[in-house]
Amino acid sequence: MSTILVFAEQQDGVFKKAGFEVVSQARKLADESGADVVAVAIGSGIEDKTGVLGEYGADRILLADDEKLENYNPETYKNVFVAAARDTKAEILLFSATTTGKDLAPRIAAAMDSSMASDCIGIGLNDGKLNVDRPLYAGKVFAHIVIEGNPQIASLRPNVFEAVKSREGQNVSAEKISLPDLASKISVIEVRRSGGDKLDVSEAEIIVTGGRGVRGPEHFDIIEELAHSLDAAVGATRAAVDAGWRPHEDQVGQTGKVVSPNLYILCGASGAIQHWAGMSGSKCIVAINKDENAPIMKKADYSIIGDLFEVVPVMTAEVKKFRE
Amino acid sequence: MKIAVCLKQVPDTEANIKIASDQKSIDESAIKFIVNPYDEYAIEEALKLKESQGAESVIAITLGPDRAKDALRTAVAMGVDDVVLLKTSANSSDALSAAKSLAAKIKETGAEMILLGKEAIDDGSMQVGPMLSELLNIPCITVVTKLEVNGSSVKAEREIEGGVEVLQTTMPCIITCQKGLNEPRFPSIRGVMMAKKKQISEEAVELDDAKLAVSSLSYPQSRSEGKIVGEGTEAVPELIRLLREEAKVI
Numbered sequence: 001m002s003t004i005l006v007f008a009e010q011q012d013g014v015f016k017k018a019g020f021e022v023v024s025q026a027r028k029l030a031d032e033s034g035a036d037v038v039a040v041a042i043g044s045g046i047e048d049k050t051g052v053l054g055e056y057g058a059d060r061i062l063l064a065d066d067e068k069l070e071n072y073n074p075e076t077y078k079n080v081f082v083a084a085a086r087d088t089k090a091e092i093l094l095f096s097a098t099t100t101g102k103d104l105a106p107r108i109a110a111a112m113d114s115s116m117a118s119d120c121i122g123i124g125l126n127d128g129k130l131n132v133d134r135p136l137y138a139g140k141v142f143a144h145i146v147i148e149g150n151p152q153i154a155s156l157r158p159n160v161f162e163a164v165k166s167r168e169g170q171n172v173s174a175e176k177i178s179l180p181d182l183a184s185k186i187s188v189i190e191v192r193r194s195g196g197d198k199l200d201v202s203e204a205e206i207i208v209t210g211g212r213g214v215r216g217p218e219h220f221d222i223i224e225e226l227a228h229s230l231d232a233a234v235g236a237t238r239a240a241v242d243a244g245w246r247p248h249e250d251q252v253g254q255t256g257k258v259v260s261p262n263l264y265i266l267c268g269a270s271g272a273i274q275h276w277a278g279m280s281g282s283k284c285i286v287a288i289n290k291d292e293n294a295p296i297m298k299k300a301d302y303s304i305i306g307d308l309f310e311v312v313p314v315m316t317a318e319v320k321k322f323r324e
Numbered sequence: 325m326k327i328a329v330c331l332k333q334v335p336d337t338e339a340n341i342k343i344a345s346d347q348k349s350i351d352e353s354a355i356k357f358i359v360n361p362y363d364e365y366a367i368e369e370a371l372k373l374k375e376s377q378g379a380e381s382v383i384a385i386t387l388g389p390d391r392a393k394d395a396l397r398t399a400v401a402m403g404v405d406d407v408v409l410l411k412t413s414a415n416s417s418d419a420l421s422a423a424k425s426l427a428a429k430i431k432e433t434g435a436e437m438i439l440l441g442k443e444a445i446d447d448g449s450m451q452v453g454p455m456l457s458e459l460l461n462i463p464c465i466t467v468v469t470k471l472e473v474n475g476s477s478v479k480a481e482r483e484i485e486g487g488v489e490v491l492q493t494t495m496p497c498i499i500t501c502q503k504g505l506n507e508p509r510f511p512s513i514r515g516v517m518m519a520k521k522k523q524i525s526e527e528a529v530e531l532d533d534a535k536l537a538v539s540s541l542s543y544p545q546s547r548s549e550g551k552i553v554g555e556g557t558e559a560v561p562e563l564i565r566l567l568r569e570e571a572k573v574i
């Protein structure tokens with residue numbers, strides 16, 4: 001029986017949706033090929049939180065639980081995962097392309113002398129080999145890649161694959177694995193979370209982004225309010241970030257984050273090619289711009305020609321009407 | 325202390341990308357190439373560290389075809405002391421084989437601080453830094469927005485989803501640079517003159533066999549023609565209706 005090993009990412013004991021997406025996708029591949037899906041959960045005090053991985057399709061759950069594993073540390077997490085990959089003789093290793101996944105997966109690939117494809121938006125098996133699609137040149141073209149290594153390794157872009165509870169109610173209990181040496185040359189001194197429960201653009205299903213047209217940090221209230229009414233994250237163009245109106249972590253684009261929400265609402269931004277590079281994977285795009293000739297107006301699914309200072313507050317009011 | 329910077333030459337962000345007739349690579353004929361934007365932060369940080377820590381020298385390494393020499397000249401113009409081109413014929417899409425060649429060269433330089441971009445914007449793979457960490461067996465901190473070096477101790481802030489992580493390690497180490505770390509300087513006129521005259525040493529490298537292969541390239545599906553819903557606030561109720569009933573996204 002071949003094995004697909006999945007890194008199930010968690011933070012503060014909460015497993016991430018991006019991880020469920022990968023487990024679900026692994027389940028699909030396993031159903032086609034007769035493989036086992038094995039999820040690896042790494043953290044501290046998370047034993048009673050792992051069950052949900054079975055519902056998304058994990059046949060087995062390997063648990064590395066230790067105080068020293070509370071925060072993500074690239075070296076300890078790598079050593080734990082590599083040990084699990086060797087023990088299970090997994091042929092396929094899958095990660096989500098979150099900040100953590102992007103940091104971790106290449107280390108594991110190099111440690112196991114295997115290549116990997118990151119940030120994939122399509123995945124399948126052909127003759128037992130992993131075939132993936134991934135964007136190149138900020139999404140201007142896509143590459144179809146055949147992965148040959150042993151193990152075959154890929155990370156999947158968040159929000160692209162569905163998280164499906166294909167085994168609702170299934171009870172898979174976690175198996176504790178013996179831990180490798182947890183020494184590391186890197187120590188985590190502090191983890192600072194930005195204000196309360198701020199939703200990160202890379203994890204949001206709806207994003208409302210403001211650009212230069214917002215004209216100043218104080219006016220971002222208008223954007224925040226629309227975002228709040230939709231449970232959305234607030235994004236920014238580089239023009240807004242460079243002006244110091246928004247933190248860099250909010251920037252979407254070629255030198256910011258690549259996002260793929262269901263709905264992307266762009267207000268007072270032209271839709272420059274470098275911004276488009278970060279948002280082009282959005283399923284539905286709305287633009288609010290007073291210039292009907294702005295590049296975004298040709299690309300958005302729906303657009304309103306108008307002043308954002310008038311249009312956006314009315315949108316918030318309309319959303320509140322049906323959401324209440 | 326010696327500092328090494330790995331930099332890659334990539335197509336300009338505005339470049340129009342056309343697939344070549346082999347369907348596996350891109351047609352480079354009309355493309356303007358630049359230094360990968362994130363690698364400019366790496367160069368800047370190296371130069372700043374050289375000044376503040378009294379480092380011996382900064383060497384920039386690039387792996388690529390002959391055209392990549394231009395990127396190295398830019399680095400010289402910014403103030404980098406030495407440059408080397410690891411010259412390849414094949415255009416590798418495999419980060420591991422690139423990382424192996426870079427690792428061998430870095431080892432040779434004896435650099436204790438190795439700076440990279442967080443990501444090359446052409447393949448966007450974000451793999452080379454963490455892979456070098458394994459290959460050289462030294463720590464790597466990725467996506468760094470703040471760096472403090474004190475003797476051999478290194479403190480770095482890295483961007484994570486919804487926050488910042490503060491990590492500590494010791495040199496030798498690898499840092500991958502994110503926007504926010506610094507403001508890259510412009511080349512000085514003197515630097516540009518020096519860069520023109522600079523003899524760029526090159527070493528031919530054979531890339532290790534890749535364990536993945538691009539079978540074909542394709543263009544993204546074009547999005548369906550958009551709809552201008554209307555002008556001003558009157559258009560809002562219709563927009564909301566379309567989002568609920570047609571697109572079904574809210």
Ligand SMILES: Cc1cc2nc3c(=O)[nH]c(=O)nc-3n(C[C@H](O)[C@H](O)[C@H](O)COP(=O)(O)OP(=O)(O)OC[C@H]3O[C@@H](n4cnc5c(N)ncnc54)[C@H](O)[C@@H]3O)c2cc1C
Nearest residue numbers: 211212213237238239253254255256268269270275290308
């Ligand atoms: C190497 C490189 C990397 C880059 N990376 C990124 C990146 O990651 N992300 C990014 O966003 N950009 C990036 N850029 C910058 C990009 O080229 C654009 O400059 C930037 O996206 C423009 O931001 P903007 O749309 O907010 O501003 P502008 O292009 O100035 O557009 C403002 C728009 O707002 C409209 N407007 C003004 N007032 C109103 C109003 N009251 N109501 C409605 N509409 C109004 C205007 O009609 C205009 O269309 C990069 C550039 C380079 C060279």
Ligand SMILES: Nc1ncnc2c1ncn2[C@@H]1O[C@H](COP(=O)(O)O)[C@@H](O)[C@H]1O
Nearest residue numbers: 330331387440441443444449450451452
């Ligand atoms: N061919 C190359 N030559 C030199 N440095 C490279 C090369 N490819 C990648 N790098 C370095 O590794 C970083 C990350 O690249 P990547 O892993 O391809 O996204 C880049 O920002 C560069 O600093």
